[in-house]
Amino acid sequence: MEIKAGESYGFFTDTSVCIGCKACEVACKEWNQLEGNEPAFLADSFDNTGQLDAQNWRHVKFYDRVPDRSTTSGNGTAFLMMSDVCKHCQHASCMEVCPTNAIIRTEFNTVFIQQDVCNGCRNCVAACPYSVIAINQKTGTAHKCTLCYDRLQGGLEPACAKACPTQSIQFGPLSQLQQTADARLEALHSQGVTQAQLYGRDDKVYGGLNAFFLLMDKPEAYGLPNAENAVLPSRNNIGGYAGAVITAVVGVVAGLVAFRRRRMA
Amino acid sequence: MFLAAEHFVRAPDWEWFILGYFFLAGLSGGAYVIATLLRLSGDPRDEPAARLGFYTSFVLIPLCPLLLTADLGAGWWKFWHMLVNVTPGNAGLNFKYWSPMSVGVWLLLVFSIFATLSALGAWLADRRGREGPPLLGPLSVAFNVVGALAGLFLASYTGVLLSVSNQPVWSDTWTLGGLFLASGLSGAAALIALLTRYRPEAVYSLVRLRLADGYFSLLELILLIAFFVTVVNAGTGARTIATAPLWALALVGLAASLVGLRAEGRRMRPSGGGGGGAAVASVGANAILVSMLVLIGVLALRAAVIFSGQ
Numbered sequence: 001m002e003i004k005a006g007e008s009y010g011f012f013t014d015t016s017v018c019i020g021c022k023a024c025e026v027a028c029k030e031w032n033q034l035e036g037n038e039p040a041f042l043a044d045s046f047d048n049t050g051q052l053d054a055q056n057w058r059h060v061k062f063y064d065r066v067p068d069r070s071t072t073s074g075n076g077t078a079f080l081m082m083s084d085v086c087k088h089c090q091h092a093s094c095m096e097v098c099p100t101n102a103i104i105r106t107e108f109n110t111v112f113i114q115q116d117v118c119n120g121c122r123n124c125v126a127a128c129p130y131s132v133i134a135i136n137q138k139t140g141t142a143h144k145c146t147l148c149y150d151r152l153q154g155g156l157e158p159a160c161a162k163a164c165p166t167q168s169i170q171f172g173p174l175s176q177l178q179q180t181a182d183a184r185l186e187a188l189h190s191q192g193v194t195q196a197q198l199y200g201r202d203d204k205v206y207g208g209l210n211a212f213f214l215l216m217d218k219p220e221a222y223g224l225p226n227a228e229n230a231v232l233p234s235r236n237n238i239g240g241y242a243g244a245v246i247t248a249v250v251g252v253v254a255g256l257v258a259f260r261r262r263r264m265a
Numbered sequence: 266m267f268l269a270a271e272h273f274v275r276a277p278d279w280e281w282f283i284l285g286y287f288f289l290a291g292l293s294g295g296a297y298v299i300a301t302l303l304r305l306s307g308d309p310r311d312e313p314a315a316r317l318g319f320y321t322s323f324v325l326i327p328l329c330p331l332l333l334t335a336d337l338g339a340g341w342w343k344f345w346h347m348l349v350n351v352t353p354g355n356a357g358l359n360f361k362y363w364s365p366m367s368v369g370v371w372l373l374l375v376f377s378i379f380a381t382l383s384a385l386g387a388w389l390a391d392r393r394g395r396e397g398p399p400l401l402g403p404l405s406v407a408f409n410v411v412g413a414l415a416g417l418f419l420a421s422y423t424g425v426l427l428s429v430s431n432q433p434v435w436s437d438t439w440t441l442g443g444l445f446l447a448s449g450l451s452g453a454a455a456l457i458a459l460l461t462r463y464r465p466e467a468v469y470s471l472v473r474l475r476l477a478d479g480y481f482s483l484l485e486l487i488l489l490i491a492f493f494v495t496v497v498n499a500g501t502g503a504r505t506i507a508t509a510p511l512w513a514l515a516l517v518g519l520a521a522s523l524v525g526l527r528a529e530g531r532r533m534r535p536s537g538g539g540g541g542g543a544a545v546a547s548v549g550a551n552a553i554l555v556s557m558l559v560l561i562g563v564l565a566l567r568a569a570v571i572f573s574g575q
Contacts, residue, residue, distance in 0.1 A: 099367040100346040101359055119346045120338020122277035123366050126430040131275040140338030233429045234363045236436055240425035244442030248417045250484055251450050258477035259306035
């Protein structure tokens with residue numbers, strides 16, 4: 001595949017074929033030279049990674065769905081597994097609030113944090129609705145998946161997609177990935193898997209996600225905000241400032257009344 | 266408890282430095298506003314207290330950028346990245362009107378200029394005489410009014426900044442900007458009242474400073490109720506339970522102001538013997554206690570909000 005600047009690229013993560021092998025996590029750490037956190041036993045299913053953070057730019061989530069009773073062959077779902085990653089949102093909350101403009105959109109239409117520009121104010125951490133961004137304790141700057149920006153510039157696909165043994169993570173031009181996703185969804189629905197749905201394929205979630213997913217349940221089951229809750233932080237600007245302005249007017253009037261009151265007395 | 270889906274977010278770990286900044290920004294902005302209002306009251310006998318307000322604002326404001334830069338993860342030397350875009354090929358100033366942090370940094374800079382020049386003006390006027398009119402008369406007052414607008418913004422935007430996020434509690438309410446402003450004004454009035462001990466001519470304004478403090482606290486109380494109503498409606502009210510002691514301290518500060526309001530309201534009645542003499546008498550231990558409780562309450566309120574959301 002030829003990777004060209006000026007075209008939109010992304011990931012299509014098909015959770016229906018994820019086997020939870022974590023090859024994506026390993027490949028990501030290898031390529032990006034992430035040291036990883038101290039090993040810990042989280043007692044949370046097969047997950048000892050825990051969360052996306054400055055050292056984990058891919059995280060395979062395990063949602064325990066072991067059924068109470070046995071199901072017919074081929075229809076059991078013991079786990080929902082999902083290789084989570086930065087969504088590279090079209091309307092990115094982190095980009096919106098970043099005061100230094102350290103967070104930019106690259107020539108591949110992905111979201112990238114410039115390490116030499118970021119000053120570690122952490123406004124993006126508070127804004128990201130997916131808990132993707134975290135502060136690297138060594139550099140003091142915000143870190144997240146770069147969608148292997150350096151590999152794309154060299155004409156290589158991202159490490160996680162290359163390492164995925166089941167093609168759960170697919171990389172490519174966004175338009176091509178969307179067609180692939182549509183076909184896969186149609187196939188699943190025709191097989192009676194009606195709960196399958198695409199997340200971030202269209203513009204209902206943050207204007208569309210460059211890293212979008214095929215889910216086997218509703219987004220909330222994976223800890224993802226649904227379309228109704230996928231709202232940018234700036235939604236609170238008007239209400240917040242309106243409250244402040246009204247308070248300012250009332251406060252100034254109250255102050256003037258207090259300071260002029262002696263005259264009335 | 267199942268939180269709304271947009272609340273699956275990581276805390277930014279804004280803690281002690283940011284708490285200190287929010288506290289001092291509220292007091293500095295509030296002190297400037299109160300000093301300006303005292304000048305606008307039209308009574309030259311309020312001028313010493315007004316100057317005290319400008320001095321207070323000026324002394325506090327340099328601490329604000331110090332705390333902000335100390336909090337930056339990448340080091341204080343990158344503070345200027347907030348103001349100047351250093352992205353190669355995109356050189357220019359950074360200003361995002363939709364990002365309260367970006368607007369706030371610029372307003373902090375602008376307000377610092379107003380606070381410095383106003384304090385300088387107060388100092389020069391003091392050299393001529395402690396009870397004379399302000400330098401340049403109406404022109405100075407007009408300058409102060411513009412500075413007070415910046416002060417109002419500085420004291421309030423920190424609350425809006427918290428709201429413009431995807432954090433629980435913070436993003437669930439529209440009240441934080443107003444709440445921080447009312448609390449900052451109240452704290453500033455209490456602080457200036459406290460400092461009148463060191464500037465006897467300013468004691469003339471003391472009773473009305475405490476009256477104003479009470480009015481601001483009434484406003485704060487209304488906003489505090491609105492805050493709890495909004496976060497409980499959003500389903501995140503339970504997150505405020507862990508910070509209950511801080512909320513209690515904030516309420517003690519509010520109560521102190523309101524008790525002061527009641528006492529000063531009585532004093533202001535014609536039969537109550539209002540005026541300078543009565544005010545001088547009130548600069549006692551009780552007045553100091555009330556001011557200290559109010560200031561602790563202002564700090565506790567911000568701490569309660571900050572730590573409830575993280």
